[in-house]
Amino acid sequence: xxxxxxxxxxxxxxxxxxxxxxxxxxxxxxxxxxxxxxxxxxxxxxxxxxxxxxxxxxxxxxxxxxxxxxxxxxxxxxxxxxxxxxxxxxxxxxxxxxxxxxxxxxxxxxxxxxxxxxxxxxxxxxxxxxxxxxxxxxxxxxxxxxxxxxxxxxxxxxxxxxxxxxxxxxxxxxxxxxxxxxxxxxxxxxxxxxxxxxxxxxxxxxxxxxxxxxxxxxxxxxxxxxxxxxxxxxxxxxxxxxxxxxxxxxxxxxxxxxxxxxxxxxxxxxxxxxxxxxxxxxxxxxxxxxxxxxxxxxxxxxxxxxxxxxxxxxxxxxxxxxxxx
Numbered sequence: 001x002x003x004x005x006x007x008x009x010x011x012x013x014x015x016x017x018x019x020x021x022x023x024x025x026x027x028x029x030x031x032x033x034x035x036x037x038x039x040x041x042x043x044x045x046x047x048x049x050x051x052x053x054x055x056x057x058x059x060x061x062x063x064x065x066x067x068x069x070x071x072x073x074x075x076x077x078x079x080x081x082x083x084x085x086x087x088x089x090x091x092x093x094x095x096x097x098x099x100x101x102x103x104x105x106x107x108x109x110x111x112x113x114x115x116x117x118x119x120x121x122x123x124x125x126x127x128x129x130x131x132x133x134x135x136x137x138x139x140x141x142x143x144x145x146x147x148x149x150x151x152x153x154x155x156x157x158x159x160x161x162x163x164x165x166x167x168x169x170x171x172x173x174x175x176x177x178x179x180x181x182x183x184x185x186x187x188x189x190x191x192x193x194x195x196x197x198x199x200x201x202x203x204x205x206x207x208x209x210x211x212x213x214x215x216x217x218x219x220x221x222x223x224x225x226x227x228x229x230x231x232x233x234x235x236x237x238x239x240x241x242x243x244x245x246x247x248x249x250x251x252x253x254x255x256x257x258x259x260x261x262x263x264x265x266x267x268x269x270x271x272x273x274x275x276x277x278x279x280x281x282x283x284x285x286x287x288x289x290x291x292x293x294x295x296x297x298x299x300x301x302x303x304x305x306x307x308x309x310x311x312x313x314x315x316x317x318x319x320x321x322x323x324x325x
Contacts, residue, residue: 212246
């Protein structure tokens with residue numbers, strides 16, 4: 001790993017860590033004010049919001065731990081680093097969100113069956129408005145971090161807090177309908193809607209984490225851009241068997257290249273260094289592994305899955321005078 005690559009990963013780690021700390025701080029603040037509001041109002045929707053914030057705090061602590069572990073450099077037992085700790089933290093968040101949704105739904109059904117009035121709607125509305133303002137600020141900061149790092153753990157946290165916006169708006173609507181308009185079933189019905197929304201958010205958030213744990217390939221457009229930049233070097237006769245994956249905030253790419261069979265080991269090594277340098281400019285932070293093949297060499301069947309192969313012939317004349325067909 002080059003010093004430039006190490007600095008890039010260190011910056012990413014610092015950003016994701018600060019974003020996780022911000023989530024923990026905001027969850028603590030909202031837990032206190034929502035706890036007071038739920039106690040004073042007796043609202044199921046507010047209780048659901050409080051339960052969600054409590055799990056937000058736990059999920060944010062898990063996220064903080066996950067991104068801290070993911071920052072640990074590669075060692076003897078983890079040669080590819082610890083990036084998948086982020087995906088594991090994201091899955092833990094998904095479990096907590098699902099548990100929260102089930103609890104809220106149960107409490108809402110109980111309220112529908114037995115009934116109970118809410119009180120002090122003004123306090124519940126005020127607390128929800130404060131929560132909305134704080135959540136907007138956190139989401140803005142998280143989006144900037146996700147754009148710069150691609151962190152799957154922060155992405156899961158971001159999805160969760162997006163649902164909090166609707167959750168808090170639902171609390172306001174439930175209190176207004178219940179106390180000001182006299183629709184007594186509104187509060188538990190909104191509680192059920194919140195539970196359904198949380199379950200849907202958990203389902204969506206899980207897909208990103210599972211993709212990383214299953215080493216899903218990069219999006220096709222990014223793979224093609226990667227191959228196009230790598231193939232610009234005039235000494236390359238073709239590129240094939242590209243494999244990519246993401247682990248936390250770290251990306252990995254490996255591929256085979258064809259070069260002139262008459263090229264020396266030193267010359268081939270210099271060409272690969274030039275290709276890596278060019279790729280590093282366009283794809284900072286990606287760890288690259290290149291395998292050199294003599295032009296025309298084909299791996300025996302079964303060594304690489306056919307559907308994982310990206311093959312690009314580069315019709316350029318090299319310094320040895322040969323030309324790819």
